[in-house]
Amino acid sequence: MATNQKATFWMIATLSVAMAPQLFRMPVPVVIMALLPLLWRIAAEIRGWKTLPALIRHGLTAIALLTLYFSHEQIGGRRAAVSLLTVMLTLKLIESYRIRDARLIVSFSLFLCATQFMFTQDILMPLYGAVTVILALVTLTHLHRNEAYIAFDKTPAISASLFSELGFSLRLLMLAIPIGLSFFLFFPRWATPLWGIPEATLDSKSGLSDSMSPGSIQNLFMDDSPAFRVKFQGIIPRSSELYWRGPVLWNFDGKTWHGNLFSVDLEPEPRPDESKAVWKYTVQLEPNERHWLFSLDYPATTPFNSRITSDFQILRRQPVTQLLQYSIASDPTFVDSPKLADNLKMAALDLPRGSNPKTRKLIERWKREGLDGPALVDRVLVYFNQEPFHYSLESPLLGSNSVDEFLFDTLTGYCEHYASAFTVMMRMADIPSRIVTGYQGGWYSGMGDYLLVRQSDAHAWSEVWFRDRGWIRVDPTAAVSPLRIARGSLGALSAPRHLFDYSWLRGLRNGVDIVQQRWNDWVIKFNAESQMRIFSSIGLEQMTPPMLVISLFVVIGLFSLLLLPFIFRVKGPSRKDPLRAVWLKFLKRLKAAGFEAIPSTGPSELAQAAARHLPQDSQAIYQVADLYSRSRYSATPPPLRELKEAIRKFHPRKKHRLR
Amino acid sequence: MSEPKDQQQQPRAVEGRQARLLEAQKTVNGILLGKDQQVRLSFCCLLSRGHLLIEDVPGVGKTTLANAVARVIGIDYQRIQFTSDLLPADILGVSIYKRNREEFEFHPGPIFSQIILVDEINRATPKTQSALLEGMAENQVTIENTTHPLPQPFFVVATQNPLDLVGTFPLPESQLDRFLLSIALGYPDPIAERELLTTEERSRMLDKTTPLLTSDDIKALQNDCEAVHVSDDLLDYVQALLKETRDDRWFETGLSPRAGLYLLRASRAHAFLEDRSYVIPEDVKIIFPGLARHRLTPSSGFAQSPDEQIAELLEQVPIR
Numbered sequence: 001m002a003t004n005q006k007a008t009f010w011m012i013a014t015l016s017v018a019m020a021p022q023l024f025r026m027p028v029p030v031v032i033m034a035l036l037p038l039l040w041r042i043a044a045e046i047r048g049w050k051t052l053p054a055l056i057r058h059g060l061t062a063i064a065l066l067t068l069y070f071s072h073e074q075i076g077g078r079r080a081a082v083s084l085l086t087v088m089l090t091l092k093l094i095e096s097y098r099i100r101d102a103r104l105i106v107s108f109s110l111f112l113c114a115t116q117f118m119f120t121q122d123i124l125m126p127l128y129g130a131v132t133v134i135l136a137l138v139t140l141t142h143l144h145r146n147e148a149y150i151a152f153d154k155t156p157a158i159s160a161s162l163f164s165e166l167g168f169s170l171r172l173l174m175l176a177i178p179i180g181l182s183f184f185l186f187f188p189r190w191a192t193p194l195w196g197i198p199e200a201t202l203d204s205k206s207g208l209s210d211s212m213s214p215g216s217i218q219n220l221f222m223d224d225s226p227a228f229r230v231k232f233q234g235i236i237p238r239s240s241e242l243y244w245r246g247p248v249l250w251n252f253d254g255k256t257w258h259g260n261l262f263s264v265d266l267e268p269e270p271r272p273d274e275s276k277a278v279w280k281y282t283v284q285l286e287p288n289e290r291h292w293l294f295s296l297d298y299p300a301t302t303p304f305n306s307r308i309t310s311d312f313q314i315l316r317r318q319p320v321t322q323l324l325q326y327s328i329a330s331d332p333t334f335v336d337s338p339k340l341a342d343n344l345k346m347a348a349l350d351l352p353r354g355s356n357p358k359t360r361k362l363i364e365r366w367k368r369e370g371l372d373g374p375a376l377v378d379r380v381l382v383y384f385n386q387e388p389f390h391y392s393l394e395s396p397l398l399g400s401n402s403v404d405e406f407l408f409d410t411l412t413g414y415c416e417h418y419a420s421a422f423t424v425m426m427r428m429a430d431i432p433s434r435i436v437t438g439y440q441g442g443w444y445s446g447m448g449d450y451l452l453v454r455q456s457d458a459h460a461w462s463e464v465w466f467r468d469r470g471w472i473r474v475d476p477t478a479a480v481s482p483l484r485i486a487r488g489s490l491g492a493l494s495a496p497r498h499l500f501d502y503s504w505l506r507g508l509r510n511g512v513d514i515v516q517q518r519w520n521d522w523v524i525k526f527n528a529e530s531q532m533r534i535f536s537s538i539g540l541e542q543m544t545p546p547m548l549v550i551s552l553f554v555v556i557g558l559f560s561l562l563l564l565p566f567i568f569r570v571k572g573p574s575r576k577d578p579l580r581a582v583w584l585k586f587l588k589r590l591k592a593a594g595f596e597a598i599p600s601t602g603p604s605e606l607a608q609a610a611a612r613h614l615p616q617d618s619q620a621i622y623q624v625a626d627l628y629s630r631s632r633y634s635a636t637p638p639p640l641r642e643l644k645e646a647i648r649k650f651h652p653r654k655k656h657r658l659r
Numbered sequence: 660m661s662e663p664k665d666q667q668q669q670p671r672a673v674e675g676r677q678a679r680l681l682e683a684q685k686t687v688n689g690i691l692l693g694k695d696q697q698v699r700l701s702f703c704c705l706l707s708r709g710h711l712l713i714e715d716v717p718g719v720g721k722t723t724l725a726n727a728v729a730r731v732i733g734i735d736y737q738r739i740q741f742t743s744d745l746l747p748a749d750i751l752g753v754s755i756y757k758r759n760r761e762e763f764e765f766h767p768g769p770i771f772s773q774i775i776l777v778d779e780i781n782r783a784t785p786k787t788q789s790a791l792l793e794g795m796a797e798n799q800v801t802i803e804n805t806t807h808p809l810p811q812p813f814f815v816v817a818t819q820n821p822l823d824l825v826g827t828f829p830l831p832e833s834q835l836d837r838f839l840l841s842i843a844l845g846y847p848d849p850i851a852e853r854e855l856l857t858t859e860e861r862s863r864m865l866d867k868t869t870p871l872l873t874s875d876d877i878k879a880l881q882n883d884c885e886a887v888h889v890s891d892d893l894l895d896y897v898q899a900l901l902k903e904t905r906d907d908r909w910f911e912t913g914l915s916p917r918a919g920l921y922l923l924r925a926s927r928a929h930a931f932l933e934d935r936s937y938v939i940p941e942d943v944k945i946i947f948p949g950l951a952r953h954r955l956t957p958s959s960g961f962a963q964s965p966d967e968q969i970a971e972l973l974e975q976v977p978i979r
């Protein structure tokens with residue numbers, strides 16, 4: 001049962017569309033391994049090449065598996081698994097010549113299409129998925145018709161056009177919508193995912209990490225995707241107050257900043273008082289496969305399944321692999337650590353020995369001038385402000401004495417450089433200090449009533465500690481480029497350097513985000529809680545999962561009942577042909593009596609067969625058939641009413657079998 | 660004022676002819692036992708002015724059928740055994756110079772008969788075959804610039820042995836097309852065979868058979884058949900059938916429009932034989948295999964015989 005060329009191209013198209021978004025997530029060698037068999041098959045189909053010998057096919061499979069193994073360094077984990085599925089499917093293409101194979105490939109393409117949702121919950125993905133599903137359905141329809149022709153060596157004279165196949169597929173999809181909706185509403189949902197994704201297999205792609213070296217945040221500036229969205233209840237903080245706290249970095253090795261193990265293990269002491277927390281808000285965090293939950297200073301409540309460290313990072317127990325919503329309250333007036341433990345103080349002062357001598361000299365000069373404590377902090381900020389520092393994303397790479405080079409040679413950099421240099425200078429002046437990374441600002445959507453924070457809003461700032469005053473936030477970048485804080489990271493740059501920098505495109509992008517937000521609210525976020533809310537609103541308070549499953553089947557059953565008349569319709573009686581409508585009625589009665597007519601039999605032939613089957617009604621059958629035959633074929637047809645009358649009177653008795 | 664009279668008389672005349680026709684059919688059935696269907700098809704062929712091809716192994720009654728039909732319809736009958744050395748002149752006739760009258764005189768060959776049995780048509784050379792087939796197509800023969808019309812009715816029954824192919828010249832498709840129907844007789848069923856073995860010899864029965872029809876009757880009956888009504892719905896069905904044969908998934912080439920005309924003509928004759936004034940799809944379905952089996956070659960790759968293919972094709976075309 002070979003597929004014809006048209007079916008083959010449909011199959012290839014389905015697979016291509018299904019795998020296209022996955023290709024962007026795969027390492028380049030794997031992409032090549034996935035595209036090679038696909039391109040070969042297309043070429044083979046056009047040029048009429050023969051099947052590859054088995055040895056080459058097996059060889060290709062082996063090469064593909066090795067490529068996968070070395071590119072992903074593991075077989076396991078979502079990405080590697082999806083790559084495996086993709087590559088295996090395209091490899092299957094080179095040996096798929098039968099309808100069975102084609103159907104297999106199309107079905108797996110549907111599966112591949114579903115794997116998208118493990119990576120993204122973007123609003124566009126369901127649309128893309130719908131296109132893929134329609135394409136797959138058209139292909140399946142085509143294959144099915146193809147098979148019907150071939151399997152029985154007979155070809156019904158149906159010239160199936162693309163539109164008829166498309167129409168049929170759309171009809172099928174429409175029929176599936178109520179069932180899909182029922183599953184969405186009724187399928188039992190758990191608070192946690194049904195299956196956990198092993199943590200080791202996560203491969204973070206974006207967002208902040210627990211280390212910071214020159215360039216690490218710069219990459220984020222180019223990433224326009226949303227990091228999280230915030231809805232405030234009540235007071236909305238000013239833009240300059242929107243410092244979203246993420247990883248806190250203590251240890252500096254001369255080039256890279258790292259987190260501190262002590263601070264992470266400790267509980268904050270004292271803790272902010274929840275009753276004083278004035279900022280109450282709900283964060284919808286995009287999956288980033290990391291542990292940090294972002295909050296404004298200082299979080300007074302702990303979101304579910306997470307803990308707050310002594311430096312006020314909120315760490316979730318599991319990494320965020322799907323859209324996560326948490327509510328939190330913050331108290332901006334809280335004083336963080338009026339007393340600092342000795343080991344933490346040591347960590348907040350530690351510097352690599354003998355590095356950045358020029359900077360050290362500058363600090364010592366200021367100290368000799370009698371500056372210390374807060375006054376020195378101000379002096380450094382003034383220095384940043386008055387020296388010709390330049391805020392730019394294009395900064396030269398720095399060597400081992402990075403702070404020296406930055407302060408005296410390049411004078412060009414962005415938040416990372418300023419925060420890093422400032423913190424190092426503070427430590428040189430014996431002021432405990434640390435770096436906080438996170439996001440600053442956000443775009444407030446008046447229409448959507450929420451704040452959108454993008455990856456490009458990533459920011460780094462410093463905190464200095466003074467006895468009794470605790471940790472105080474100092475943002476040296478603000479001293480250099482106040483616009484960075486006022487307008488957001490990209491607003492601080494003189495020329496657009498990204499497609500989305502153009503304001504109208506940015507506006508469009510922000511508009512799309514409002515739709516995405518609604519989608520998140522209504523669809524992605526729909527969880528066990530929202531499910532219960534819906535049922536309790538119609539008076540069903542205690543829906544247990546088994547009850548949900550039962551309701552699901554009841555609803556689907558009811559829907560199927562609605563479809564029943566359409567399913568058992570013999571064939572739509574045509575309004576143009578009243579004779580046929582009457583005749584179909586007759587055939588229906590015969591069918592009810594256990595005799596099914598073959599479409600290729602003429603009326604009198606049919607009457608003979610039916611009479612044999614229902615001998616006691618033979619006379620009536622012959623009469624009807626004769627009337628019909630005459631109505632249709634003779635030169636002097638009897639009036640239609642005669643036939644109608646005869647059929648009206650026709651009530652065949654069901655044949656009784658002897659036992 | 661004679662017209663109404665005519666109209667009144669005609670049905671009676673038709674009835675008379677038709678009754679005798681049915682009687683003739685019955686007589687042939689009595690001689691050729693258990694072959695009602697083939698006999699009916701032979702009569703359809705005769706009534707629709709076509710020619711008949713009988714393809715079967717020797718000894719199943721091909722000649723008997725042709726003989727019996729010729730006998731009951733009481734028309735001029737000739738039998739020609741085709742051999743490889745037969746020449747066109749042996750069929751068509753020759754002009755011989757008459758010295759006393761100083762002119763050529765035409766001596767008509769066996770083709771100048773109303774019913775001709777051509778035995779083993781595939782044994783003669785293509786030249787001789789085409790001499791006959793031209794006559795079948797044109798109802799006239801041209802010899803030395805003189806056109807001689809053939810007697811009417813003109814009915815050729817040819818036989819062909821499909822198994823014995825050594826030293827034969829199989830008819831090309833264009834010539835097979837001259838035959839309206841092709842039938843196979845097949846072995847008789849056990850009851851018919853027992854009767855055949857026990858009752859008197861067929862040839863003696865043939866001798867005793869008296870003609871029931873005249874050639875004028877045949878001509879009139881042929882005209883009667885043409886009056887059988889064909890409705891639009893039936894034409895739809897015939898066209899659907901023709902269209903289906905042209906789909907290359909079944910046969911290498913489909914049926915020609917001429918074959919379609921033949922199909923309709925023979926279906927009319929069949930309806931007439933059934934004593935019906937209109938054609939129904941069942942008539943078409945009975946005629947169709949005989950009409951199609953020698954015209955269609957199954958597409959390569961099919962293990963089925965043309966007959967099986969045709970039966971399946973008929974099952975595929977729905978009747979409204």
